[in-house]
Amino acid sequence: MWTVAGILLASGFILYLEAPNLARNAMMKELGIFLIVLLIGTAVGIMEAVKLPIPNPLTLITAIHKPISDMMNAFLK
Amino acid sequence: MIEKGKIGVHQFTVLTILFTVGSSILIAPSGLAHAAKQDAWIAAAVGLAIGMGMVFFYNRLTVRFPNTTLVHYSREVLGKWAGAIVSFLYFCYFFILAALVLRNIGDFLTTQVMPNTPIQYIHIFFLLVIITGIRSGIETFARTAEIFFPWMIFFFLIMVFLLPAKFDIHHITPILGYGIKPVIKASLPMISTPYMELVIFLMIFPFINNAPKARKAFLTGVLIGGVLLIIISALSILVLGADLTARQMYPSYSLAKKISIGNFLERLEVIMAGIWFITIYFKLGIAFYASIMTFAELFRMKDARPLYLPFGMILIVLSVIAYPNITSFVSFASKIDFPYSFPYAVVFPLLIWIVAVIRKKGQA
Amino acid sequence: MRKYCAWLGLLTVGAAVLLAGCWDRRELNDLAIAVGMGLDRQGGQTQVTVQIVNPGEVASKKDGGGYSPPVTTLKVAESTTIEALRKLTVVAPRKVYMSHLRILVIGEGLARQGILKVMDGISRNHELRSDFYIVVAKGTTAGQVMKILTPIDKIPANKMFSTLEMSDKLWAATVSMQLDKFISDLSNPTKDTVLTGIVITGNGKSGQSKKNMSRISPYVNLAYSGVALFKEDKLVDWLNEEEAKGYNYIMGNVNNSAGHIACPGGGTAALDITRSESKVKGKVARGQPSIHIDLFVEQNIGEVRCEVDLMKEANIQALEEIAEEKLTQMMKAAIRKAKKNKADIFGFGEKIEDADPKSWRKLKKDWDDYFSRLDVSIQVNAKFRRMGTTSNSLLDREE
Numbered sequence: 089m090w091t092v093a094g095i096l097l098a099s100g101f102i103l104y105l106e107a108p109n110l111a112r113n114a115m116m117k118e119l120g121i122f123l124i125v126l127l128i129g130t131a132v133g134i135m136e137a138v139k140l141p142i143p144n145p146l147t148l149i150t151a152i153h154k155p156i157s158d159m160m161n162a163f164l165k
Numbered sequence: 166m167i168e169k170g171k172i173g174v175h176q177f178t179v180l181t182i183l184f185t186v187g188s189s190i191l192i193a194p195s196g197l198a199h200a201a202k203q204d205a206w207i208a209a210a211v212g213l214a215i216g217m218g219m220v221f222f223y224n225r226l227t228v229r230f231p232n233t234t235l236v237h238y239s240r241e242v243l244g245k246w247a248g249a250i251v252s253f254l255y256f257c258y259f260f261i262l263a264a265l266v267l268r269n270i271g272d273f274l275t276t277q278v279m280p281n282t283p284i285q286y287i288h289i290f291f292l293l294v295i296i297t298g299i300r301s302g303i304e305t306f307a308r309t310a311e312i313f314f315p316w317m318i319f320f321f322l323i324m325v326f327l328l329p330a331k332f333d334i335h336h337i338t339p340i341l342g343y344g345i346k347p348v349i350k351a352s353l354p355m356i357s358t359p360y361m362e363l364v365i366f367l368m369i370f371p372f373i374n375n376a377p378k379a380r381k382a383f384l385t386g387v388l389i390g391g392v393l394l395i396i397i398s399a400l401s402i403l404v405l406g407a408d409l410t411a412r413q414m415y416p417s418y419s420l421a422k423k424i425s426i427g428n429f430l431e432r433l434e435v436i437m438a439g440i441w442f443i444t445i446y447f448k449l450g451i452a453f454y455a456s457i458m459t460f461a462e463l464f465r466m467k468d469a470r471p472l473y474l475p476f477g478m479i480l481i482v483l484s485v486i487a488y489p490n491i492t493s494f495v496s497f498a499s500k501i502d503f504p505y506s507f508p509y510a511v512v513f514p515l516l517i518w519i520v521a522v523i524r525k526k527g528q529a
Numbered sequence: 530m531r532k533y534c535a536w537l538g539l540l541t542v543g544a545a546v547l548l549a550g551c552w553d554r555r556e557l558n559d560l561a562i563a564v565g566m567g568l569d570r571q572g573g574q575t576q577v578t579v580q581i582v583n584p585g586e587v588a589s590k591k592d593g594g595g596y597s598p599p600v601t602t603l604k605v606a607e608s609t610t611i612e613a614l615r616k617l618t619v620v621a622p623r624k625v626y627m628s629h630l631r632i633l634v635i636g637e638g639l640a641r642q643g644i645l646k647v648m649d650g651i652s653r654n655h656e657l658r659s660d661f662y663i664v665v666a667k668g669t670t671a672g673q674v675m676k677i678l679t680p681i682d683k684i685p686a687n688k689m690f691s692t693l694e695m696s697d698k699l700w701a702a703t704v705s706m707q708l709d710k711f712i713s714d715l716s717n718p719t720k721d722t723v724l725t726g727i728v729i730t731g732n733g734k735s736g737q738s739k740k741n742m743s744r745i746s747p748y749v750n751l752a753y754s755g756v757a758l759f760k761e762d763k764l765v766d767w768l769n770e771e772e773a774k775g776y777n778y779i780m781g782n783v784n785n786s787a788g789h790i791a792c793p794g795g796g797t798a799a800l801d802i803t804r805s806e807s808k809v810k811g812k813v814a815r816g817q818p819s820i821h822i823d824l825f826v827e828q829n830i831g832e833v834r835c836e837v838d839l840m841k842e843a844n845i846q847a848l849e850e851i852a853e854e855k856l857t858q859m860m861k862a863a864i865r866k867a868k869k870n871k872a873d874i875f876g877f878g879e880k881i882e883d884a885d886p887k888s889w890r891k892l893k894k895d896w897d898d899y900f901s902r903l904d905v906s907i908q909v910n911a912k913f914r915r916m917g918t919t920s921n922s923l924l925d926r927e928e
Contacts, residue, residue, distance in 0.1 A: 098478070105535060106471040115467055122471045129478030136482045144486050145261060149505050150497065156504040164350050277655050279553035293540060335879065342886035408713050419709070422658055431660075 170304030185390025187448030200351035213391030216360030259456035361510035565686030567671025610650035775863030796835020811880035
């Protein structure tokens with residue numbers, strides 16, 4: 089609970105640090121991307137804090153490359 | 166391009182050395198000794214040789230495209246869509262690399278020094294310092310590297326000079342007693358990190374102020390970094406022996422535990438850990454910087470600086486969930502990393518180069 | 530400016546909160562510094578005895594002023610070493626801090642049963658370094674050894690450490706073994722290991738209290754005696770003094786030592802060994818392994834109890850030959866004991882591997898058998914250099 093609050097607080101702080109500058113210089117695209125990434129960051133941060141399972145890219149990578157790795161190992165035995 | 170700063174050639178050499186040594190100085194000897202036993206240092210040398218070959222190839226690529234980053238010329242050569250896909254894949258590669266390196270330092274600290282601290286907090290704090298460092302641009306970051314580099318060398322030399330007293334020459338025999346095959350097998354994970362990750366410097370190369378000298382510096386830097394890794398592997402084997410090196414999670418730390426100056430100054434290993442803090446800091450900084458830059462250039466943003474903090478949040482979460490336990494990491498690093506890095510280090514650059522030649526893009 | 534302050538503020542707060550290592554902080558007065566640890570077998574469990582420093586006592590300038598001895602022992606039994614160390618918190622007023630450990634004593638009972646499982650927990654612990662010595666309690670339990678108070682050194686574990694270090698340098702019959710070498714040898718399938726044995730001399734319970742130091746000659750003391758021979762991870766035999774010396778000569782561990790030989794005409798002469806170097810070479814001939822040991826020893830004459838004219842070179846040469854013979858005997862005795870137990874404590878297997886890795890791959894599986902039939906040839910080169918401050922013996926009175 090406190091962790092989630094902390095994450096939201098950090099999020100807000102980051103927003104405070106960066107957003108005004110972007111808005112002032114009318115960098116709308118940058119602001120948009122920044123907000124999206126911040127949203128994703130906060131979302132996964134909260135998911136991690138409440139221990140919701142998050143998809144792990146490494147599992148995908150391992151799944152793709154394991155057959156190749158096994159082939160290589162057999163070749164080099 | 167977004168980056169406006171310029172780096173000197175010497176700074177680039179330092180960055181390369183620090184990146185090459187990176188996290189490998191901590192984890193490489195163990196894996197090498199596991200497969201090649203007492204020939205671990207030979208495996209490190211083999212890895213270096215291949216690494217130099219890769220640098221040579223990347224240098225050729227920069228001859229063709231000296232003033233733009235990887236994202237730019239992949240778009241130019243492969244077209245808008247294919248270039249974008251390749252760039253996005255590189256973003257993922259660099260980002261995941263950053264997460265793994267961050268996790269490395271976190272794991273090291275929680276294993277050896279502070280077991281009860283939740284790893285997220287170590288990550289958060291380390292990353293905050295890194296973001297402070299690279300947010301101001303590559304020029305400031307490179308200057309910081311120049312400042313810290315002598316310290317790293319100083320501590321490294323302490324180890325090199327104080328450990329020979331504890332050598333046992335029989336630990337390293339029989340040399341190549343079991344043939345070259347285990348050595349080759351051991352060198353593969355060594356090639357995938359750090360040598361295949363050197364493709365990252367294609368994002369930094371355009372900002373160096375003297376391209377021909379920079380290419381030489383690239384080779385020199387990787388050579389020196391690789392030699393440092395060979396030395397550490399050899400030291401591990403000579404002092405601890407092949408069995409202990411393979412058995413320990415962080416053999417360099419055990420090595421540092423053995424330092425005793427005149428039987429009076431002992432227990433200095435945490436200061437030695439300073440070496441690894443420095444090298445991992447710079448490797449992580451470069452990886453994170455490159456990934457943010459790739460992303461920003463991919464989306465043609467004017468300023469990448471606001472992205473650091475939110476991506477930092479994602480990076481921390483990724484570094485925590487990347488692998489559930491150390492066993493998965495070892496299995497990833499020793500088996501999957503090589504085929505995973507191969508496309509990024511070899512296939513894509515080769516593809517870009519070949520298509521560039523065919524379509525007559527860039528400077529011949 | 531504002532942005533800068535915000536950043537700085539963030540970093541400072543972060544540093545204050547995170548760098549203090551809140552989760553891992555250990556105040557100094559929350560630590561019980563363990564200097565010695567003893568492992569025994571009790572039932573099916575491991576009994577851990579730790580010797581903890583009593584800081585007030587050790588630091589106090591007034592002698593024997595306090596009400597407790599300089600160290601305390603705590604003992605607990607559990608199924609694994611790690612659990613036992615944690616369980617100690619039910620008896621210890623503080624958390625036991627292992628990083629300053631000086632000596633690890635393994636009880637003979639536990640050693641005979643097998644120590645590999647116990648050592649695993651020890652090797653994984655991040656608090657334990659590798660700079661302490663390991664010994665075996667001979668004829669007693671490690672717990673008993675931990676309880677003995679010793680003269681001169683207030684902390685018995687320190688005394689055990691320094692004694693072993695000294696005797697390793699000056700007397701060839703002990704072996705100082707540290708954790709990482711021990712683990713290395715234990716996990717080497719073809720090499721076996723040794724540990725020095727520690728005994729409690731004297732008798733009576735007074736060893737466990739300050740009464741032990743109440744007279745000039747303490748009632749009870751700790752001494753090193755014998756070297757335990759391990760086969761795989763079980764203690765199977767003891768090397769006596771002669772065999773232990775032979776072992777150390779083969780391994781090249783001898784820096785300084787003393788010994789005696791028989792004079793050519795009867796009587797004994799004592800020698801002060803100043804240098805020794807050994808070279809062990811392996812060879813495989815027609816599928817049969819063999820070892821050759823070259824030993825070079827430099828010594829001085831320390832004491833003469835016979836009638837011999839030390840000024841004649843022929844006599845010196847004769848003495849050298851007798852010394853060489855004696856050294857060969859010692860080494861052969863050690864090798865015999867090892868062969869009897871089929872335990873390659875010398876690392877001969879590794880020498881064969883160095884010499885001929887391909888043949889070693891075939892020999893490795895049955896190394897026990899090959900070792901017990903191993904052909905070992907020894908060549909000793911002993912040289913006398915000096916004879917102390919006098920020339921001929923007092924016994925040799927000019928007629």
